[in-house]
Amino acid sequence: MNKYILSALLMGAFVFGACNKDENKPIEPPIVNNGNKEVKDLDASKSDAWVYFSFSKGSEVPITEPATDLSWDIAFNRYNIKTNGGTSGKGQAGVVNTNTKEFDSVKESPTEGYVVDTEVVSSPRPGQEPVTISVNSVITGTVMVKEAKGWWNYAPPVPPATTPTQEITKWVYVVKTADGKFAKIQLTGYNHSKTDKSGFLTFTYKYSTDGKF
Numbered sequence: 008m009n010k011y012i013l014s015a016l017l018m019g020a021f022v023f024g025a026c027n028k029d030e031n032k033p034i035e036p037p038i039v040n041n042g043n044k045e046v047k048d049l050d051a052s053k054s055d056a057w058v059y060f061s062f063s064k065g066s067e068v069p070i071t072e073p074a075t076d077l078s079w080d081i082a083f084n085r086y087n088i089k090t091n092g093g094t095s096g097k098g099q100a101g102v103v104n105t106n107t108k109e110f111d112s113v114k115e116s117p118t119e120g121y122v123v124d125t126e127v128v129s130s131p132r133p134g135q136e137p138v139t140i141s142v143n144s145v146i147t148g149t150v151m152v153k154e155a156k157g158w159w160n161y162a163p164p165v166p167p168a169t170t171p172t173q174e175i176t177k178w179v180y181v182v183k184t185a186d187g188k189f190a191k192i193q194l195t196g197y198n199h200s201k202t203d204k205s206g207f208l209t210f211t212y213k214y215s216t217d218g219k220f
Contacts, residue, residue, distance in 0.1 A: 041111075041213075042214075044211065044212055047196075047200060048199050048207045049083065049210075051083035051208050052085065052204065052205065053084075053085075053206070054084070054085060057089070058082060058083045058084070059073065060080060060081050060083070061079055062081070062188070063186075063188065063214060070082075073096055074097065075097055077091065077097065077185045077186065079091055080100060080182065080184040080190070081192075082095075083208055086148025086159045086206075088158065089124050090124055091184070092123045093124030093143075094126050095143075098185025099183055099187045100123070100143075101121030101122055101182075101183045102143050102145040102182050103121050103122070103180065104145050104180055105178070105180065105181060106178070108176075108178060108193075112179075113220055115220060116181045116220070124141050124143045124144075126140065127141075127144060146158055146180050148160065150162075155174065155176055157176065157178075158175065158177075158180075159173065160174045160176065162174070173197060175194065175195060175197060177193060177194070179191055179192070184214075188216050189217075189218045189220075191220055192210055192211070194208060194209070195209050
């Protein structure tokens, strides 16, 4: 009987020691989607304001002088997008459309073909006045464009339909950042995931210092 009690006590001590040993092991951070990051419901809904984003910081950044500030890479104003280069800023930013919609298939940034921002006369939706804005024509949203290459395209309803079409193209783009690094990005949402309010953007991106993804 004593032999059985001793065995049970030894077994309990072993299990207790093993549990303590496991609890003391450092917790390893999880690997999330091979470095891919998702930004969900970013509020770019105000028509008179831009939201500035840094790929290296992985967050929005407060900007008061976008033309000279190099801490932002890309900015959003509803469906409009600009980058920190060309007519929008003093950075090295530019954009290439990779002509694929498979995010993980883009393994490396292109060596050429980056388009910088320019001032364009916007294509307003019906009832709106056109305005001149500085955007990146490769990635910015468009209105009534056939075979759209920008990330979003609006088309008015065709009778008898009464609802306009808002196409999210899901192209994958490579953005050269303000300091010459790289990020690939795919925008996948224009409406808030819970309220369905427009101007709340969802996108996946991956940042790279050497252009390898």
